[in-house]
Amino acid sequence: MIKLYGLLMSNYYSLTKALLFEKGLEFEEVKAPPxxxxxxxxxxxxxKMPSIEVDxxxxxxxxxxxxxxxxxxxEPAMLPSDPFAAGKVMELVNHVKLDIELVARRCLPELLFGKPVSDETKEQVKADLAKxxxxxxxxxxxxxxxxxTEFGLADLYTxxxxxxxxxxxxxxxxxxxxADQPQIGGLMELLAKRPSIARVTAESAG
Ligand SMILES: N[C@@H](CCC(=O)N[C@@H](CS)C(=O)NCC(=O)O)C(=O)O
Known part of the structure; x- marks a missing residue:
């Protein structure tokens, strides 16, 4: 049985949990703050979280x-079978992870821990996010x-x-x-209804 370590408050823990639901694999959650x-x-x-334990x-x-x-x-595959299409998914995933999520994360101390982020950092974050x-x-x-047309890894990272x-x-x-990306906004709404994701959200709330 796979053990999933971390906390539901972590977006990457939640992503991994949704992925395990998508795959239909049995797993046990172990609460483990960083x-x-x-x-x-x-x-x-x-x-950091998440991590897994297998055997x-x-x-x-x-x-x-x-x-x-x-x-x-x-099965179900989270990447297209076509090699080039699979590479393109990883390209998108990497940009979302590194050029959006990781950039915005520089502001986390202010929101979560009340540690103000400098104006200089905020300006840099704005510029980097726009790019x-x-x-x-x-x-x-x-x-x-x-x-x-198929749900997959890029949707989970999105x-x-x-x-x-x-x-x-x-x-x-x-x-x-x-604001200027209605297609990604629409995708977020669609993804919120995906059973694996909706279940993770429901379990986080409960
Ligand atoms: N690159 C890692 C990022 C994981 C990550 O940033 N986890 C955060 C929670 S979402 C964490 O554990 N932060 C605590 C710390 O940095 O000490 C992944 O994709 O799993």
Whole structure:
């Protein structure tokens, strides 16, 4: 049985949980807030969540966990079978992760821990988010899913990255990330109704 370590408040933990539901794999959730303690770092070397345990072995990083789960359980596939199309999904996922989510995350200390972020950082975040949004808007297909007609990995990263990044951008730097992106906004609404995602949301609330 797979053990999933972390907390539902983490967008990447929630993403991994939704992925496990999509794959129909049984798993057990173990509450584990981030830590720099030695036993935690054995599971997740940066002390982050999520991580998984399989037969006494550990793995961190949501994309690494995805790679393992996709190989272990190829159906339903979260990547297109066409090699180039699969690469394009990873291109979109990487830009969403690195150029949207990770940029907006610089504002997290202000929103979550009341530690003000400097005006200089906020200006840089705004500029970097504008650049990132231009980049990802070139890659989204939204027909109706992120990368085309099939639900997959890009949809999971869209939902869980834009969820957090949108909130941080709006509340800390006053930017509505999706104001000029109605197609991504529509996709977010569609994805919220996806049974795997809706179940994760319901379980987070309860
Ligand atoms: N690149 C990692 C990011 C994971 C991540 O940033 N996790 C956050 C929660 S969403 C965390 O554990 N933060 C605590 C910390 O940085 O110490 C992934 O894709 O899994």
């Amino acid at each position: 830590s720099q303690k030695d036993d935690y770092l054995r599971r997740s070397p940066m002390g 006494g072995q550990f793995m961190s990083e949501s994309l690494a966990i995805f790679t393992y789960l996709e190989r272990r359980c190829p 990132g949004m231009k980049a990802v808007s070139r890659l989204y297909v939204c027909d109706p899913y992120a990368a085309g 939902f869980y990255s834009f969820g957090l990044a949108g909130m941080l951008a709006k509340q800390v730097v006053g930017v509505d990330l999706l």
